[in-house]
Amino acid sequence: MAITPEVAKKLRGKGLRVLLEHGAGAAAGFPDAGYAEVEFASAADVLAQADLLTCVLPPEDAALAHLREGAIVLGQLRPHGAAARIAALAQKKLTAFALELLPRTTRAQAMDVLSSQAAVAGYRAMLIAADNAPKFFPMLTTAAGTIRPSRVLVIGAGVAGLQAIATARRLGAQIEGYDVRPETREQVESLGAKFLDLGVSAAGSGGYARELTAEERAAQQQALAEHLKVFDVVVTTAAVPGRAAPKILTVAMVEGMKPGALIVDLAAESGGNCELTRPGERVEQGGVTILGPLNLAAGAALHASEMYARNIYNFAELLVRDGALQPDFQDELVAKSCVARNGEALVNA
Numbered sequence: 001m002a003i004t005p006e007v008a009k010k011l012r013g014k015g016l017r018v019l020l021e022h023g024a025g026a027a028a029g030f031p032d033a034g035y036a037e038v039e040f041a042s043a044a045d046v047l048a049q050a051d052l053l054t055c056v057l058p059p060e061d062a063a064l065a066h067l068r069e070g071a072i073v074l075g076q077l078r079p080h081g082a083a084a085r086i087a088a089l090a091q092k093k094l095t096a097f098a099l100e101l102l103p104r105t106t107r108a109q110a111m112d113v114l115s116s117q118a119a120v121a122g123y124r125a126m127l128i129a130a131d132n133a134p135k136f137f138p139m140l141t142t143a144a145g146t147i148r149p150s151r152v153l154v155i156g157a158g159v160a161g162l163q164a165i166a167t168a169r170r171l172g173a174q175i176e177g178y179d180v181r182p183e184t185r186e187q188v189e190s191l192g193a194k195f196l197d198l199g200v201s202a203a204g205s206g207g208y209a210r211e212l213t214a215e216e217r218a219a220q221q222q223a224l225a226e227h228l229k230v231f232d233v234v235v236t237t238a239a240v241p242g243r244a245a246p247k248i249l250t251v252a253m254v255e256g257m258k259p260g261a262l263i264v265d266l267a268a269e270s271g272g273n274c275e276l277t278r279p280g281e282r283v284e285q286g287g288v289t290i291l292g293p294l295n296l297a298a299g300a301a302l303h304a305s306e307m308y309a310r311n312i313y314n315f316a317e318l319l320v321r322d323g324a325l326q327p328d329f330q331d332e333l334v335a336k337s338c339v340a341r342n343g344e345a346l347v348n349a
């Protein structure tokens, strides 16, 4: 939900009217009754009246048809490889901001939907792992003997991966983290996990990783295959912006893992980090289970929405001056996230 009761109140405080579709927040834990000083209408009426449409996912073509020319659309617009979608926004003469394109700067942190939603996804992925693994995560000393802790590896130590590591630690697993950006070593270790060093380094620009060359990828896979044999659970979160998820775990590597091992592939939505991942499905291969869960943030919808709505509000503040919507295109955060304006699809899409 892009507008929670807390954020609705803040938007009202900025002098804006807030109009919501009946029941829009109910599934995320925000029933209509929880909103004060908000107007409710049908979806079509909301769209027809909106000067600023906030959304969690890109509006569908049918919704675009209801919007007024000149209206602003703000949210996760999935801009990468979506030229047709951006063209449709431009054709309708909408001004559209895709928050995925915000630069990862300190000032942008409060609006950073990739971070807030990745944190939820990382937490949820590790809970799904714990729930589906045939072993306990913590060490247990019982009258029936001692249970050794599960060994867990997290591949990709960005926002989601670090949250997954922290969650596995809280559950008592013996945890290791791996990433191609060298600065992640310290971040992994600061969470009490061990850094798995495979000797492949691929820092890109803007704090992101770059795509590995074929040689680097082969070296990574060779080194990783040997290590994988000891892990009970592997959670993969590796991503390179604007590209399909890197394929890190091959069929042969999976087949070399312990029987009963579990892989949770958080990158399933963008193609998966494992060759065997099927988005939204459970795959069994040689005694190893591979899960490719989708839309993980929805599994913690209330907190995911609270963070998302605050991100939306913090960005919307850049668009409002004197109670009116007047985006300041001199502001780099506004300019860099804008994908359509004055009937034009912008290049940074």
Ligand code: NAD
Pocket (backbone or CB within 6 Å): 103, 104, 105, 106, 108, 109, 112, 114, 115, 118, 155, 156, 157, 158, 159, 160, 161, 178, 179, 180, 181, 184, 206, 207, 208, 209, 210, 212, 237, 238, 239, 240, 241, 246, 248
């Ligand atoms: P992401 O979702 O693009 O990628 C997830 C992780 O996968 C990254 O850590 C990346 O290095 C890793 N990865 C990519 N290819 C890999 C491969 N072949 N093998 C192993 N790992 C691979 O990244 P993200 O989590 O959105 O953010 C990455 C970083 O950006 C953060 O850790 C942080 O340094 C920076 N960041 C900065 C801000 C800010 O200052 N506003 C906010 C969020 C993130």
